[in-house]
Every structure is written in C-alpha cells, then in structure tokens.
Amino acid sequence: MTMEIAVDPTGNVLTLKQGDDCMRFHAIWLRDNAQDAETRSPANGQRLIALRDIPRETRIASANIGEAGVELRFEPEDKTVVFNTGWLRAHAYDRSFQQSRGWVADDVECWDSSISDNVPTGTLPELESGGDALKSWLDGATRYGFAKVEGGPTEEGALFRVVDLFGYVRETNYGRLFEVRTEVNPTNLAYTGLGLQAHTDNPYRDPAPTIQVLYCLESTAEGGENMVVDGFACARRLQQENPEHFDVLANYCARFEYAGEDGVCLTSRRPLIELSPDGELIAIRFNNRSLATVTDIPFDKMDLWYAAYRRLGEIIDDPSMEVTFRLNPGEAFIVDNTRVLHARKAYSGTGKRWLQGCYADKDGLRSTRDAMCRKPAEAAE
Amino acid sequence: MTMEIAVDPTGNVLTLKQGDDCMRFHAIWLRDNAQDAETRSPANGQRLIALRDIPRETRIASANIGEAGVELRFEPEDKTVVFNTGWLRAHAYDRSFQQSRGWVADDVECWDSSISDNVPTGTLPELESGGDALKSWLDGATRYGFAKVEGGPTEEGALFRVVDLFGYVRETNYGRLFEVRTEVNPTNLAYTGLGLQAHTDNPYRDPAPTIQVLYCLESTAEGGENMVVDGFACARRLQQENPEHFDVLANYCARFEYAGEDGVCLTSRRPLIELSPDGELIAIRFNNRSLATVTDIPFDKMDLWYAAYRRLGEIIDDPSMEVTFRLNPGEAFIVDNTRVLHARKAYSGTGKRWLQGCYADKDGLRSTRDAMCRKPAEAAE
Numbered sequence: 001m002t003m004e005i006a007v008d009p010t011g012n013v014l015t016l017k018q019g020d021d022c023m024r025f026h027a028i029w030l031r032d033n034a035q036d037a038e039t040r041s042p043a044n045g046q047r048l049i050a051l052r053d054i055p056r057e058t059r060i061a062s063a064n065i066g067e068a069g070v071e072l073r074f075e076p077e078d079k080t081v082v083f084n085t086g087w088l089r090a091h092a093y094d095r096s097f098q099q100s101r102g103w104v105a106d107d108v109e110c111w112d113s114s115i116s117d118n119v120p121t122g123t124l125p126e127l128e129s130g131g132d133a134l135k136s137w138l139d140g141a142t143r144y145g146f147a148k149v150e151g152g153p154t155e156e157g158a159l160f161r162v163v164d165l166f167g168y169v170r171e172t173n174y175g176r177l178f179e180v181r182t183e184v185n186p187t188n189l190a191y192t193g194l195g196l197q198a199h200t201d202n203p204y205r206d207p208a209p210t211i212q213v214l215y216c217l218e219s220t221a222e223g224g225e226n227m228v229v230d231g232f233a234c235a236r237r238l239q240q241e242n243p244e245h246f247d248v249l250a251n252y253c254a255r256f257e258y259a260g261e262d263g264v265c266l267t268s269r270r271p272l273i274e275l276s277p278d279g280e281l282i283a284i285r286f287n288n289r290s291l292a293t294v295t296d297i298p299f300d301k302m303d304l305w306y307a308a309y310r311r312l313g314e315i316i317d318d319p320s321m322e323v324t325f326r327l328n329p330g331e332a333f334i335v336d337n338t339r340v341l342h343a344r345k346a347y348s349g350t351g352k353r354w355l356q357g358c359y360a361d362k363d364g365l366r367s368t369r370d371a372m373c374r375k376p377a378e379a380a381e
Numbered sequence: 382m383t384m385e386i387a388v389d390p391t392g393n394v395l396t397l398k399q400g401d402d403c404m405r406f407h408a409i410w411l412r413d414n415a416q417d418a419e420t421r422s423p424a425n426g427q428r429l430i431a432l433r434d435i436p437r438e439t440r441i442a443s444a445n446i447g448e449a450g451v452e453l454r455f456e457p458e459d460k461t462v463v464f465n466t467g468w469l470r471a472h473a474y475d476r477s478f479q480q481s482r483g484w485v486a487d488d489v490e491c492w493d494s495s496i497s498d499n500v501p502t503g504t505l506p507e508l509e510s511g512g513d514a515l516k517s518w519l520d521g522a523t524r525y526g527f528a529k530v531e532g533g534p535t536e537e538g539a540l541f542r543v544v545d546l547f548g549y550v551r552e553t554n555y556g557r558l559f560e561v562r563t564e565v566n567p568t569n570l571a572y573t574g575l576g577l578q579a580h581t582d583n584p585y586r587d588p589a590p591t592i593q594v595l596y597c598l599e600s601t602a603e604g605g606e607n608m609v610v611d612g613f614a615c616a617r618r619l620q621q622e623n624p625e626h627f628d629v630l631a632n633y634c635a636r637f638e639y640a641g642e643d644g645v646c647l648t649s650r651r652p653l654i655e656l657s658p659d660g661e662l663i664a665i666r667f668n669n670r671s672l673a674t675v676t677d678i679p680f681d682k683m684d685l686w687y688a689a690y691r692r693l694g695e696i697i698d699d700p701s702m703e704v705t706f707r708l709n710p711g712e713a714f715i716v717d718n719t720r721v722l723h724a725r726k727a728y729s730g731t732g733k734r735w736l737q738g739c740y741a742d743k744d745g746l747r748s749t750r751d752a753m754c755r756k757p758a759e760a761a762e
C-alpha cells in the first residue's frame with residue numbers, strides 16, 4: 001500500500017498516511033531523533049549534540065519518500081536526514097494513551113500459585129554457558145520477577161556465580177553477602193528461626209536493592225520453606241476489589257527505618273505501591289518489621305490507609321497467591337525485590353539451615369537479556 | 382499547661398488537647414506504633430508483629446495521662462501501652478498537608494553560583510578521623526547535594542577512601558571504578574576531550590546510581606574544569622517561570638538508553654523531573670547523550686514537552702546557576718546524582734587530565750550522618 005506524505009504549512013508537523021493508518025510527528029522530535037553520524041555516534045549510539053544545538057525554530061522544509069525511507073530537509077540548518085519508515089512506525093507517539101492506573105509493562109506477567117510447576121529454572125553450569133538457556137532464564141526472571149537455579153556447588157560464595165550471570169553485587173552494611181542462619185544476638189530478625197511474613201527487603205534503603213539472591217548451603221532443619229508472592233498481582237487484586245484501597249496506598253508515602261546496628265540509621269519515605277507518573281506499576285514495598293511510624297497521611301485518610309494496608313497484607317498472605325518451595329543445598333532463587341515478596345516458614349533448632357544472600361540490581365538483568373535479544377535482530381537488518 | 386485527654390465513644394480516636402493545640406490519633410495507628418518490647422525488638426528496633434496480629438476491631442478502652450506519658454489500654458487484646466507525649470507530638474499527623482508540588486525536604490537547600498565560596502569541603506585525613514569534621518561534611522553533602530575533598534593522595538584507587546567515609550561502591554558494567562581520560566576508541570563520550578553539558582550520570586540505569594565520586598590524579602591539560610548545577614534549583618526556577626513546563630516534564634516519562642558496549646543494553650523509562658506521589662521533588666534526570674527516543678508523550682503534548690526540556694536545559698546552562706572549580710591531583714568531589722548535575726569544559730590534547738570515577742549510593746551517606754546525629758540525642762533521653 002502506498003504511503004502518503006504531507007507537511008503542514010508551518011513545517012512543524014509531518015503526516016504519514018497508509019490506508020486508515022495515520023501518524024504525525026513534530027519537526028523538533030524528528031530532528032532530535034535523527035540517526036545520522038553527526039547526531040549520534042555510530043560507535044556507541046550516544047547523541048553527540050544537545051537540544052541547544054538544534055535551532056528552536058526548526059521546521060521541515062521538504063519531505064519525500066524514497067528507496068531509503070522518508071527524506072526530510074530541516075531549516076534553518078539546511079540539514080537532510082533519512083528516516084527508516086519501520087523505525088518511524090515503531091516509535092510513533094500519535095496514538096491513544098489510555099492505559100489504566102496500575103498497568104504493567106508488556107514483558108511483565110502477573111501470576112499466582114498456579115505457576116508453581118512452571119517456575120523459570122536453570123542449572124548453574126548450563127546458565128553459565130550462556131546462549132538460549134541463559135536467555136530463556138533471564139526472560140523468565142524478567143517476566144515473573146523470580147527464577148530458580150539448581151545444580152550449583154555447596155560452596156560459600158557460590159551465590160556470586162548467580163549474580164555474575166547478569167550483573168553486579170550491590171554491597172551494603174550487611175556486607176557483599178550476608179549469612180542467613182540463626183544467630184545468638186541477631187542484628188536482624190532474618191537471623192533467627194522465626195517465620196517471616198512475605199516482604200520485600202530493605203525498603204528503608206533508597207534506592208532499595210532491586211534483586212535479591214538467596215543461595216542454600218545447608219538444609220536439614222525442619223521447616224524453613226521459602227514462599228514467593230507476586231506483589232504486582234496482589235496490588236492489582238487489591239485494586240479490583242477496591243480501587244480506593246489501591247489509590248490510598250499509591251497516593252501517600254509510608255516510612256521505613258532500620259537502625260539495628262551501630263553507625264546505621266537507614267530511613268526512607270516511599271509509598272507501598274509506587275506508580276510512574278503515567279500510572280505504570282513500578283514497585284511494591286512491604287515489610288512489617290521495618291515499616292516506621294507513618295506520618296505523611298492526612299488524619300481523614302489514615303483509617304482508610306490502614307484498612308488498605310491490612311487488606312493488601314491479607315491478599316499477600318493468601319496461599320492461592322504464593323509459590324512454595326524448599327531449597328536444597330546448591331539451589332538458589334532470585335527475586336525482583338521491587339515486585340516479588342519472599343517469605344519463609346519458621347524452622348526448628350534441630351538440624352541446620354544456612355543460606356547466603358546478596359543484593360544486585362535488575363537493570364543489569366534486563367540489559368543482559370536485551371543485549372542477547374537485540375543482537376540477532378540488528379544483524380538481520 | 383495541662384494536657385486534656387479524650388477518647389471518642391467508638392474508641393477509635395484519641396484526642397490530646399493543650400491550649401489551642403489539638404492532636405488526634407487513630408486507635409489502629411497507636412497500637413501499630415506501640416514501642417513496647419512485645420511489639421518492637423528492644424535490641425534492633427524492628428517490629429516483631431505484623432498488622433495481621435493486631436485485631437481489626439482494635440479500640441481504645443481507656444486513656445490516662447500519668448508521669449510516664451499517655452497510658453492506653455487496647456481492646457480486645459487487653460493490652461496496655463504507654464506513649465511518651467513528646468514522641469506523640471513529634472509524630473502527629475493531624476495537621477495541614479498543604480505543601481505545593483515540587484517541595485523539598487527540610488534538610489535540602491537549593492543553591493546557585495552564589496555558594497561558590499561556601500562549598501562543603503574537608504581534607505581526606507580529617508574526614509577519615511570521623512567526628513565533627515565528618516558530620517559537618519556529610520551534612521553539607523546532604524544539604525547541597527555535593528561536596529569536595531582535598532588533601533588526598535595521588536594514588537590509583539584513592540577514590541574508594543572517599544566512598545568508605547559513608548557507604549559502598551556500586552559496581553556497574555563500567556567496573557568498580559572507571560578511568561576518565563581520553564581513549565582511542567571510547568565506549569562513552571566521557572572518555573574523550575569533548576566538553577560535556579551538565580548532566581546526571583546513567584539515567585538509563587534503574588536504579589540510577591545515587592552518588593558519583595570523581596577523583597583527580599593528573600591535571601596538566603588546559604581546560605577540563607568541572608561545573609556542578611543544582612537540578613532541584615533549576616526545576617524550581619522552571620516551575621516559577623512556567624508551571625506548565627514543570628508539570629509536563631514531571632507528568633510524562635522520558636526514555637534513556639545506553640548500548641555502547643557488547644552485551645550491554647541498558648534502558649529506562651522515567652520522567653526528567655521525578656516527584657513523590659505527594660509532590661516532593663525527588664530526582665532529576667538530564668543527559669542529552671543518553672536520552673533515547675521519547676514516545677510516551679501524547680501528540681498534543683509533545684511540542685510543550687520539547688519546549689519545557691529546552692527551557693530546562695537553558696536554565697541548567699545559565700552560568701548564574703553553576704559552581705565551577707578545577708580539581709587538582711588528590712582532590713575529589715561527590716555529587717548526589719539524583720539532584721546535582723555535573724559538567725566539564727573541553728580540554729586540549731596538550732598535557733594530561735586523568736580522573737577516576739565510581740558510583741555509590743546516598744542512603745549510606747544519609748544513614749551515616751543520621752547515625753552520628755542521633756546518638757547523642759538518644760543517650761540524653
């Protein structure tokens with residue numbers, strides 16, 4: 001089908017029309033997104049100019065469709081740039097923006113206990129060899145916000161091999177790694193045999209670590225099973241049940257605090273449900289142990305906030321939302337700590353349970369996945 | 382002045398009145414914030430119970446003021462808890478919430494070039510000895526979002542001693558540290574002699590690193606001065622000039638990308654001006670090199686968005702907003718990368734300019750400062 005091309009009389013708007021399909025682009029957006037070698041470094045893709053280098057009065061002086069794509073000449077620079085029509089289509093912004101509050105990205109799939117038999121899992125040696133096994137594991141970890149690793153060694157520090165698959169350790173006051181086992185004078189309740197309600201780690205940190213790795217070295221104690229819960233699924237269920245509950249948790253900030261060690265006083269002020277300005281669900285913070293005194297909610301909303309917080313907790317505790325598993329030595333799991341809550345059952349003093357944990361960041365995970373996905377596509381162009 | 386105490390007939394609301402001063406608290410909030418040893422661990426301050434352990438129908442059955450403070454008995458638990466009245470006053474939420482969009486925290490002070498002679502500065506040995514010198518430097522770094530260090534050694538890796546003052550290195554694909562000097566095949570334009578417009582680092586990372594350290598090892602090249610600009614001050618000036626400009630940058634997400642190395646494809650979708658849900662200014666992202674194609678702004682707002690982005694850039698480039706300095710060997714500066722932009726002037730091929738840089742996180746900085754501030758206060762209680 002032929003594509004029609006038109007520029008409005010001011011030179012400010014380009015219109016491409018193909019049948020019923022119509023896309024408009026602004027001159028300044030087009031110029032700023034030119035992909036030529038003077039605008040973008042061919043070597044590393046970074047933009048070589050700033051907006052201040054593009055005249056404010058930029059307009060499209062002429063527009064043609066040729067073999068190479070859409071050829072535009074910009075004035076007053078007298079600069080000609082060719083845009084690939086597929087690229088323009090992929091980046092079109094002349095569309096409806098009607099996503100409802102709490103939407104999630106396309107590569108995110110909300111889940112409940114029914115995925116228990118389909119947890120993204122790989123063996124450590126297979127994942128370390130890269131290729132499709134790694135790509136599919138990274139893809140699963142991004143989609144579900146958690147994934148398991150099996151077949152690793154029973155060796156201290158082996159959890160770093162899991163991090164090496166996609167990123168870098170985020171060191172904190174807990175160290176590069178922390179030992180999760182019963183301690184005599186625990187600085188944190190995680191280092192006891194107590195059961196822990198599903199939670200996200202370190203909401204008192206800002207930025208909170210976005211990935212947690214827990215790696216099992218010993219597991220002969222009774223109990224101590226791990227559970228994971230999709231915080232996004234819980235927040236959306238809360239929204240379906242009662243939009244006011246969702247809104248009050250998203251519209252006001254809670255506070256979190258941890259000051260359980262000398263020299264440490266970590267505090268943050270963030271909502272339990274975090275949305276981007278255009279309503280994307282981007283993070284959940286939920287941790288009964290470190291929720292501090294909440295003082296940023298007006299008096300006439302506080303009862304509603306507590307009712308919503310209680311209901312969110314009930315949904316999180318609902319067994320139909322959780323995936324339960326028992327880690328054996330040499331097994332690990334990772335969670336997207338901005339989304340997936342983790343819990344553990346209480347365990348007894350008989351036998352031993354020893355995990356090592358560490359933090360990392362999910363931008364590395366997405367980056368590694370996207371670099372693996374993108375390469376063949378670009379090579380094919 | 383005597384304090385009057387009252388509980389409403391439902392037992393849901395406690396009222397404390399002292400002269401014209403009136404504070405109301407909800408029963409559930411009070412019970413959740415009890416500071417007794419069954420509710421909070423005396424050892425590490427963490428909450429030992431979850432909201433699910435507190436009955437939904439919790440009410441105040443009796444309330445008295447005594448020597449120790451406000452004594453409340455909660456039903457149906459039949460639990461008595463004493464609240465310090467000073468603590469209640471400090472955490473009162475029955476107040477007006479009328480902060481305007483773009484407010485900043487009390488310990489943040491916006492600045493322009495007029496603070497050039499009052500930059501928080503310490504010598505490395507003095508800061509390493511801790512105490513007041515460190516406390517005041519950390520306080521300045523929090524208040525202004527940047528600070529300088531002098532008197533350090535001209536030794537590779539010395540920048541880690543700056544990080545050790547308050548936190549932990551955030552390792553990334555650029556390494557634990559990165560060399561900022563001219564390279565033959567730069568993966569990043571930072572590794573050239575080009576001038577760089579004021580920017581925040583790595584907005585394509587999510588979470589972006591919240592602290593950057595730049596440490597000078599050699600500086601004989603002509604040019605290469607550093608500039609810093611308070612992004613919060615720039616955003617607020619934009620808002621004063623034109624609230625619509627501020628709003629469009631806060632209400633819609635930009636996109637950022639870096640894929641300049643094999644195996645790396647970092648992308649993010651975040652606004653240039655980030656606000657908390659209750660309007661606190663919490664982050665600025667500004668980087669012409671890594672701004673990707675922006676597609677999340679509706680067609681009828683795109684021109685306004687570009688006009689606002691241009692104006693924000695002009696304010697950032699205004700010399701009256703910037704502090705300029707030249708780092709000598711053994712000198713360093715840190716910036717809060719969520720707030721303060723940094724720039725450098727172009728430098729020539731004659732002579733050498735060699736900085737080492739690394740990332741860290743500001744929660745550690747605030748935590749170290751707060752732990753130093755809090756200790757004497759608590760000991761005095």
